[in-house]
Amino acid sequence: MKQHPGMVGRLATLRLLAQRFAFLALVLASFAMMLLGKADTIVVERLRVLIDDGLSPVLQVLSRPASAVHSVVDAVHDLASLRAENVRLAEENARLMHWQTVARELDNENKALRSQLNYAPDPDSAFITARVFGDTGEAFGRSMLISAGTREGVRKGQAVIAGENLVGRIVEVGDRTARILLLTDPSSNIPVVIEGTRAKAILAGDNSDRPRLNLLLSANSNAAVGSRVVTSGHGGAFPPGMPVGVIASIQDGVARVEPFVHRYQLEYVTVVDYGLPGVLPSDQSDSGK
Amino acid sequence: MKHGVTQRVDHLVRQLVPASLVLILVIMQAIPWHLPALAGVVPALPMIGIYYWSVYRPDLLVPSVAFATGLVNDVVLGGPIGISSLAFLVIQGMTASQTRFFNGKSFLVIWSGFALLAAAALLVELVLDGLVFSRTPLVSALVIQYLLTVCLYPVVSWLFSRLQLFWLRDE
Numbered sequence: 001m002k003q004h005p006g007m008v009g010r011l012a013t014l015r016l017l018a019q020r021f022a023f024l025a026l027v028l029a030s031f032a033m034m035l036l037g038k039a040d041t042i043v044v045e046r047l048r049v050l051i052d053d054g055l056s057p058v059l060q061v062l063s064r065p066a067s068a069v070h071s072v073v074d075a076v077h078d079l080a081s082l083r084a085e086n087v088r089l090a091e092e093n094a095r096l097m098h099w100q101t102v103a104r105e106l107d108n109e110n111k112a113l114r115s116q117l118n119y120a121p122d123p124d125s126a127f128i129t130a131r132v133f134g135d136t137g138e139a140f141g142r143s144m145l146i147s148a149g150t151r152e153g154v155r156k157g158q159a160v161i162a163g164e165n166l167v168g169r170i171v172e173v174g175d176r177t178a179r180i181l182l183l184t185d186p187s188s189n190i191p192v193v194i195e196g197t198r199a200k201a202i203l204a205g206d207n208s209d210r211p212r213l214n215l216l217l218s219a220n221s222n223a224a225v226g227s228r229v230v231t232s233g234h235g236g237a238f239p240p241g242m243p244v245g246v247i248a249s250i251q252d253g254v255a256r257v258e259p260f261v262h263r264y265q266l267e268y269v270t271v272v273d274y275g276l277p278g279v280l281p282s283d284q285s286d287s288g289k
Numbered sequence: 290m291k292h293g294v295t296q297r298v299d300h301l302v303r304q305l306v307p308a309s310l311v312l313i314l315v316i317m318q319a320i321p322w323h324l325p326a327l328a329g330v331v332p333a334l335p336m337i338g339i340y341y342w343s344v345y346r347p348d349l350l351v352p353s354v355a356f357a358t359g360l361v362n363d364v365v366l367g368g369p370i371g372i373s374s375l376a377f378l379v380i381q382g383m384t385a386s387q388t389r390f391f392n393g394k395s396f397l398v399i400w401s402g403f404a405l406l407a408a409a410a411l412l413v414e415l416v417l418d419g420l421v422f423s424r425t426p427l428v429s430a431l432v433i434q435y436l437l438t439v440c441l442y443p444v445v446s447w448l449f450s451r452l453q454l455f456w457l458r459d460e
Contacts, residue, residue, distance in 0.1 A: 022352050030359070030372075032371070034417065136318075144321070
């Protein structure tokens, strides 16, 4: 019985040692995870997709109240500006009616010309509409989770739009969920042209709300504040002519683009399958499987 | 046979309370709040949970919990995995080594402790993100994230103390 206190003490030290060891092992495991993730292995991607898919029901349920509050706030806002909005819409409607007539004429003319030229049309596109249920605003990257995955036909590299405007592209696909890489993420580089000038550029995200416009040629003179920026279709990820944003500022030779879509507005987005091969290298490995 | 199955299940569930609450915080920060002011920055809520339970229930918030919740956090945020795990382990480890210091201290002291450790954890994330993945954040966004996180500590901590009284009192 005399040994008892000593035993307890030794057990306590042993337990402490084991805890220290576990802590160190986990720190090392964190580093191992980082390296594994950096090597871009399939294991890591599987793990991501597994956790995302598993959490998506919870996230979907919890995001409902948030969007309900959002719509109430919106409704109050709308009520306040109802009259002014009505006038504006009436004007816009008149203008659009005119454009509709023009568009019809052009469409007919286009059809006629195409039939004369034996033009090969762009492939038909398929649309998948999904709800945004995860908006991970952190200081390091910009992405969102949507409630559609392989089951609905979402594939890596597909373009994501809201209305007509580009939001980003799909980077990760699970069974029922997918992750969108937004235009503002640092790893997002999208080939664009400045509308009307044909000046080509790359729209590169850098975590700020307004991504940079890197002109490919020294065609700075072409870029003016207020010019519209649309996708160029180069690289094959996106079809040409998709609206992206307008040039908001040019400072020290750096043009910045204000996207047409703001992330906090997004509730539903459309994933578009244009039947074009994506630029992501992983697309080939996916289709090769 | 007083220690029936129900009692054991009850015990197990209570053991899982801190980890589950941290997971709820992970999910909370990923919900789209549709707030223009928040666009881009969301407070690092899970850090609050890790710190709170490391201070008040170090026996339940063990390193493995910090590691696992960090992993889930990285996946949900879409960032490189392993970084949050390490940041959470930093908070857990530093708190666990100072249990005697934290014992019976006033709320203000504990809050300041969190302010320090949250800065340390965000710094770890900043350095690793930069070194390993060459991802650089906007400094302003990071500062706002830090301030929001520290400011929200009292709220979350108050909620947790209620829950602690409710669930973990008779242990």
